[in-house]
Amino acid sequence: MAKTPKSNLYEDLKRQILTMELDPDADLDEASLSERYGLSRTPVRDIFRRLAGEGYIDIRENRGARVIPMNHSTLRNFFLVAPMIYAAIGRLAVQNFKPAQLSDLKQTQERFRAASENMDPLAMVLENNRFHEIFGEMSGNVYLQPSLGRLLIDHARIGHTFFRPRNEDMKRRLQVAVDHHDSFIDALGAHDENAVVDLVFEHWELSRENMEMFIAPQGLKADAFLGGPATQILEKSS
Numbered sequence: 001m002a003k004t005p006k007s008n009l010y011e012d013l014k015r016q017i018l019t020m021e022l023d024p025d026a027d028l029d030e031a032s033l034s035e036r037y038g039l040s041r042t043p044v045r046d047i048f049r050r051l052a053g054e055g056y057i058d059i060r061e062n063r064g065a066r067v068i069p070m071n072h073s074t075l076r077n078f079f080l081v082a083p084m085i086y087a088a089i090g091r092l093a094v095q096n097f098k099p100a101q102l103s104d105l106k107q108t109q110e111r112f113r114a115a116s117e118n119m120d121p122l123a124m125v126l127e128n129n130r131f132h133e134i135f136g137e138m139s140g141n142v143y144l145q146p147s148l149g150r151l152l153i154d155h156a157r158i159g160h161t162f163f164r165p166r167n168e169d170m171k172r173r174l175q176v177a178v179d180h181h182d183s184f185i186d187a188l189g190a191h192d193e194n195a196v197v198d199l200v201f202e203h204w205e206l207s208r209e210n211m212e213m214f215i216a217p218q219g220l221k222a223d224a225f226l227g228g229p230a231t232q233i234l235e236k237s238s
Helices: 005-018 030-037 041-054 072-096 099-117 121-139 144-158 168-189 193-218 222-226 229-237
Strands: 057-060 064-067
Touching (some): 005 041, 005 121, 030 041, 041 057, 041 144, 072 121, 072 193, 099 168, 121 144
Antiparallel strands (some): 057 064
């Protein structure tokens, strides 16, 4: 499909939000975006509405659009429900995936692995996000997919330090995450629901400490999230 200024604006804003090029709560200037992409105000507003529906931005009456914020409440809710949603998506993906989707997943993993070898953090964020989006598509569940999409936005933003390893331990964790993706593909191919769900929790546990690195500088008590309901869910489900 040929790219248009409207589709470019949509994809660019999604990418900039996921990779933290646009900060949470940042205002989006309708006039400057219209000028930059050669669009009138109407298609820009259409894109804003679409992104708002997908959870990327917030449109405030008489105050314009802003990148969806992250605060104490949203972070708490994220850590509370993410493991449950990911596990449910994983189980349904095993039941419902199509061969073409598995092929798409494998190609995405190849790009993710290449990005990790090249230490390209922006590409890693985007390919990792796409990998988990495909899981949602595989699930074929109209109720869970929107929830997964919203979770993945904040997962990318909270976990962005994961793809910028600063020491050998972080590099090791990143390599394990890459290998987990290969294991997901193998478990899907074997139609092994339990293996996929086990991997979901291993994968989640792997990234939690790196997420805490993001949260702590914001003055939030990460242990309140990581030692609370989310941890209990993990323990009960493992």
